[in-house]
Amino acid sequence: MTVAVEPARVFGSGIRRREDPRLLTGTARYTDDIVLPGLAHAAILRSPHAHALIMRIDTSRARTAPGVLGVFTAADTDGILTPIPCCWLLPGSKLKTTPYHPLAKDAVQYVGDPVAVVVAESPYQAQDALELIDVEYEPLPAVVDPQKAAQQGAPALHAEAPDNVAFHWTVTGGDVDAAFKCADVIVRERIVQQRLIPNAMETRGAVAQFVPATGELTLWNTTQNPHIVRFVMSLVTGIPEDRLRVIAPEVGGGFGSKIAQIPGDFITVFCSMKLGRPVKWTETRTENYQSTTHGRDHVQEVELAATRDGRVTGLRCTVWAGMGGYLSTAAPGIPTILHGLMLSGPYTIPAVKEDVYGVYTNTTPVEAYRGAGRPEATFMLERMMDRLADEIGLDPVDVRRRNIIPPFQNGHDVITGLKYDSGNYEGALAKVLEHVSYDALRAEQKAARDKGRYIGIGVSLYVEICGLGPSQVAGAVGFQGGLWESAIVRFHPSGKVNVFIGASPHGQGEETTFAQIVADELGVAVTDVKVVHGDTDATPMGWGTYGSRTTAVGGAALAIATRKIKDKAKLLASHLLEAAVEDIDYSSGRFFVRGVPDRHKTIQDIALMANVAWNMPEGMEAGLEATSFYDPPNFTYPFGAHVAVVEVDPETGHVTLKRYVAVDDCGPQINPVIVEGQVHGGVVQGIGQALWEEAVYDDTGQLLTGSLADYAIPRADMLPDIEVLSTVTPSPHHPLGVKGIGEAGTIASTCTVYNAVIDALEPFKVQSVRMPLTPERVWRAIREGAERGAGAPPLDTLGAP
Amino acid sequence: MKLPVTITINGRAYQREIEPRLLLVHFLRDMAGLTGTKIGCDTSQCGACTVLLDGVAMKSCTCLAAQADGASITTIEGLSADGQLAPIQEAFWAKHGLQCGFCTPGMVLATRALLETTPQPTPEQIRHALEGNMCRCTGYQNIVRSVQHAANMMGGRP
Numbered sequence: 001m002t003v004a005v006e007p008a009r010v011f012g013s014g015i016r017r018r019e020d021p022r023l024l025t026g027t028a029r030y031t032d033d034i035v036l037p038g039l040a041h042a043a044i045l046r047s048p049h050a051h052a053l054i055m056r057i058d059t060s061r062a063r064t065a066p067g068v069l070g071v072f073t074a075a076d077t078d079g080i081l082t083p084i085p086c087c088w089l090l091p092g093s094k095l096k097t098t099p100y101h102p103l104a105k106d107a108v109q110y111v112g113d114p115v116a117v118v119v120a121e122s123p124y125q126a127q128d129a130l131e132l133i134d135v136e137y138e139p140l141p142a143v144v145d146p147q148k149a150a151q152q153g154a155p156a157l158h159a160e161a162p163d164n165v166a167f168h169w170t171v172t173g174g175d176v177d178a179a180f181k182c183a184d185v186i187v188r189e190r191i192v193q194q195r196l197i198p199n200a201m202e203t204r205g206a207v208a209q210f211v212p213a214t215g216e217l218t219l220w221n222t223t224q225n226p227h228i229v230r231f232v233m234s235l236v237t238g239i240p241e242d243r244l245r246v247i248a249p250e251v252g253g254g255f256g257s258k259i260a261q262i263p264g265d266f267i268t269v270f271c272s273m274k275l276g277r278p279v280k281w282t283e284t285r286t287e288n289y290q291s292t293t294h295g296r297d298h299v300q301e302v303e304l305a306a307t308r309d310g311r312v313t314g315l316r317c318t319v320w321a322g323m324g325g326y327l328s329t330a331a332p333g334i335p336t337i338l339h340g341l342m343l344s345g346p347y348t349i350p351a352v353k354e355d356v357y358g359v360y361t362n363t364t365p366v367e368a369y370r371g372a373g374r375p376e377a378t379f380m381l382e383r384m385m386d387r388l389a390d391e392i393g394l395d396p397v398d399v400r401r402r403n404i405i406p407p408f409q410n411g412h413d414v415i416t417g418l419k420y421d422s423g424n425y426e427g428a429l430a431k432v433l434e435h436v437s438y439d440a441l442r443a444e445q446k447a448a449r450d451k452g453r454y455i456g457i458g459v460s461l462y463v464e465i466c467g468l469g470p471s472q473v474a475g476a477v478g479f480q481g482g483l484w485e486s487a488i489v490r491f492h493p494s495g496k497v498n499v500f501i502g503a504s505p506h507g508q509g510e511e512t513t514f515a516q517i518v519a520d521e522l523g524v525a526v527t528d529v530k531v532v533h534g535d536t537d538a539t540p541m542g543w544g545t546y547g548s549r550t551t552a553v554g555g556a557a558l559a560i561a562t563r564k565i566k567d568k569a570k571l572l573a574s575h576l577l578e579a580a581v582e583d584i585d586y587s588s589g590r591f592f593v594r595g596v597p598d599r600h601k602t603i604q605d606i607a608l609m610a611n612v613a614w615n616m617p618e619g620m621e622a623g624l625e626a627t628s629f630y631d632p633p634n635f636t637y638p639f640g641a642h643v644a645v646v647e648v649d650p651e652t653g654h655v656t657l658k659r660y661v662a663v664d665d666c667g668p669q670i671n672p673v674i675v676e677g678q679v680h681g682g683v684v685q686g687i688g689q690a691l692w693e694e695a696v697y698d699d700t701g702q703l704l705t706g707s708l709a710d711y712a713i714p715r716a717d718m719l720p721d722i723e724v725l726s727t728v729t730p731s732p733h734h735p736l737g738v739k740g741i742g743e744a745g746t747i748a749s750t751c752t753v754y755n756a757v758i759d760a761l762e763p764f765k766v767q768s769v770r771m772p773l774t775p776e777r778v779w780r781a782i783r784e785g786a787e788r789g790a791g792a793p794p795l796d797t798l799g800a801p
Numbered sequence: 802m803k804l805p806v807t808i809t810i811n812g813r814a815y816q817r818e819i820e821p822r823l824l825l826v827h828f829l830r831d832m833a834g835l836t837g838t839k840i841g842c843d844t845s846q847c848g849a850c851t852v853l854l855d856g857v858a859m860k861s862c863t864c865l866a867a868q869a870d871g872a873s874i875t876t877i878e879g880l881s882a883d884g885q886l887a888p889i890q891e892a893f894w895a896k897h898g899l900q901c902g903f904c905t906p907g908m909v910l911a912t913r914a915l916l917e918t919t920p921q922p923t924p925e926q927i928r929h930a931l932e933g934n935m936c937r938c939t940g941y942q943n944i945v946r947s948v949q950h951a952a953n954m955m956g957g958r959p
């Protein structure tokens with residue numbers, strides 16, 4: 001007897017990435033690697049003041065420096081560049097936008113605000129000439145803390161917003177005041193979600209080639225969304241969109257920092273327009289810290305109401321979200337739509353209210369950073385869950401279980417007005433607890449504590465909103481664009497396939513996973529599919545790669561396009577096989593007459609016949625190609641449960657991360673190896689926020705963590721291995737059931753590690769420590785706890801300071 | 802003032818007249834046209850610019866091109882021959898040791914230097930050896946696996 005062996009399905013297999021050979025051999029081309037005949041080089045002079053009036057700029061000496069082709073200031077851009085638009089105009093929030101000029105006009109609003117640009121024959125000459133520009137400033141008082149900036153009497157940045165409040169947004173659900181009035185227990189905390197610098201390893205940059213004779217612009221740009229760049233660039237420069245080609249070549253990571261169009265992009269294009277030569281601008285890392293958008297920067301005051309037995313009855317909070325000196329492209333939507341609507345997380349919470357103040361401060365503009373709003377919401381909620389557990393003397397896991405939303409497969413309404421697609425939060429929690437042997441771990445913790453060792457355990461649940469669309473919702477919440485994606489699938493006569501997508505992956509591996517989708521749907525070899533992206537002249541419109549949406553939305557567009565192809569191919573097969581279409585079956589790339597598998601046509605046969613078109617059915621067009629524009633009916637909601645184990649050295653305050661376990665559910669996995677890689681990277685970025693990273697400004701607005709020497713991104717020797725597990729709960733509305741995984745790790749890991757550290761400090765009655773949890777801060781918290789007494793180990797048992 | 806230098810890169814001699822202040826990394830990228838070597842910072846932290854100078858791993862942004870006069874450099878472009886990936890490159894591919902790829906040339910060359918001196922490194926040794934090479938995408942875990950896999954493929958031989 002022979003056993004039929006199903007061929008291994010390519011969807012779901014961890015095949016190697018086809019992106020890698022070019023990246024591994026140094027043959028990939030990033031923006032800074034682009035060289036064009038006659039290429040000139042731009043360098044940007046940036047404000048050394050956080051807040052100042054520009055009294056006078058003298059560029060005469062720079063103009064005559066060796067190799068200099070041009071020196072420009074805001075005055076030169078008049079009538080050529082408009083201000084940079086904010087593209088998320090939150091309705092009902094009294095949003096106050098202000099002119100955001102690519103080159104600052106009369107005043108500067110942050111250290112790094114561009115003031116002038118030099119273009120020269122070489123980058124060194126451009127840098128040299130910057131030193132020869134004289135700018136006279138009249139410094140003004142500055143403000144960097146968002147909560148302070150919103151207080152009366154704070155220095156005002158913009159006449160349009162004299163109180164510095166760019167918007168005030170509110171979300172409410174249920175009767176939150178009643179919940180607090182009747183609460184058995186109320187816990188409160190002030191949380192600072194410190195400002196972070198995204199640190200994609202490739203800094204931002206642009207190469208602009210404007211051809212005066214044709215009025216056409218080609219722009220190579222370090223971007224996550226070339227089609228949005230084309231749209232916005234056309235608005236600002238007046239170059240018609242059809243003459244404007246944006247290419248995102250190889251892009252070295254983004255994490256949200258390559259979504260916005262920043263001043264340098266427009267300045268580079270402007271220089272090329274003025275000089276009629278191609279111009280390149282590449283940030284130095286130090287410049288990147290000032291000029292590319294930052295993330296987070298919330299001050300949160302949170303209170304949670306509950307019954308004595310641990311049922312949450314209300315959540316109320318006020319957030320001051322720093323926006324920086326100007327509103328960046330998508331900035332207003334991040335601490336609001338992507339944050340406030342996720343307030344109740346994976347729990348049944350009957351009443352919520354949040355007030356969010358977006359506040360101008362004299363700092364670099366803030367944008368999306370991996371997770372964008374959702375880590376800040378998850379942190380808040382998971383922190384308060386631990387506080388509640390502590391208050392009523394329950395285990396943190398038990399408190400969560402008392403409030404968790406039961407499993408659902410097809411829609412669950414939550415109090416903020418969202419409808420989650422599918423979830424099994426208890427399943428993820430059970431899996432992670434079993435994996436770490438939670439009860440045994442707690443016993444170990446206790447035994448260690450008896451020996452004077454401080455182990456801490458953090459447990460977090462999360463659910464995130466991603467797969468952004470639908471476009472109708474985008475419009476309703478003020479996003480000035482759509483949120484659909486598109487795909488074209490084209491069969492060539494030889495049976496090879498090109499896929500063209502509007503999204504723009506930059507390290508996530510969709511050239512591979514999208515080929516897997518096509519191979520799975522159409523039965524072609526995965527190696528016969530090539531995915532093209534990142535060039536607006538070659539690809540259909542798409543809104544970009546962020547919000548874990550490329551696979552969730554673009555992947556759906558692709559699946560639908562392949563199914564359209566299959567439908568057409570079946571009709572053609574029936575014609576060629578001279579059988580009724582109802583009698584045609586399909587399996588693994590073959591169409592055959594039911595019951596007569598020998599009478600068949602392969603998809604490659606069909607592709608050839610469709611392309612030569614010798615024998616088409618009446619009314620059928622030639623070619624085998626399909627386009628799909630997919631606008632999702634709902635968001636997707638991945639979720640998971642994570643556990644961290646830390647040890648704190650009470651003598652030094654040093655935190656050692658001993659173990660990290662992630663259970664994530666992003667629906668069916670197209671390529672589990674790539675999913676695992678996304679989780680690793682995401683988790684580590686979130687750990688970075690908990691333990692090491694912060695963009696620090698002094699009170700005058702100087703960026704103290706001004707280079708990679710001062711800003712602590714995680715290094716290889718600072719981390720344990722991350723244990724990655726998963727559960728699979730398909731999205732009911734997605735053609736492949738997939739949800740998205742790019743941000744999951746970051747959303748969960750900051751609070752998980754933070755809660756673990758606070759748990760380790762339980763004997764010292766420490767309830768909060770400002771992030772990042774540096775040894776000094778932890779050490780101080782321990783001392784203060786010990787000094788307060790209250791059963792804490794006495795100071796002299798902790799060793800010498 | 803221009804200085805004449807001769808620097809051998811991946812076995813080929815490049816004779817150029819350079820400004821004395823020119824950094825080696827700019828020589829590689831701009832004068833030799835070998836853009837595989839990346840620049841990720843301006844404070845010698847990130848390791849994206851790592852190359853081998855006379856067999857020793859070094860950050861090419863910390864060295865003047867003039868100092869490398871007469872030296873022999875290996876860059877990422879010099880590792881694979883005839884379209885065949887070198888074992889370290891194969892290992893990074895097999896173990897998903899890269900995502901955006903920007904840190905990868907530096908990581909691969911730092912790995913090569915590590916395996917020269919420590920043909921069978923432990924995970925701790927690998928993490929320690931690569932602490933000067935930053936990666937923002939992978940969380941390093943698959944890079945460690947890649948290095949271990951490379952060591953195994955190379956049978957403990959440097």
Ligand code: FES
Pocket residue numbers: 839840841842843844845846847848849850851860861862863
């Ligand atoms: S570019 Fe040389 S260490 Fe960063």
Ligand code: FES
Pocket residue numbers: 201252253507898899900901902903904905935936937938939
């Ligand atoms: S793979 Fe992107 S920085 Fe390492």
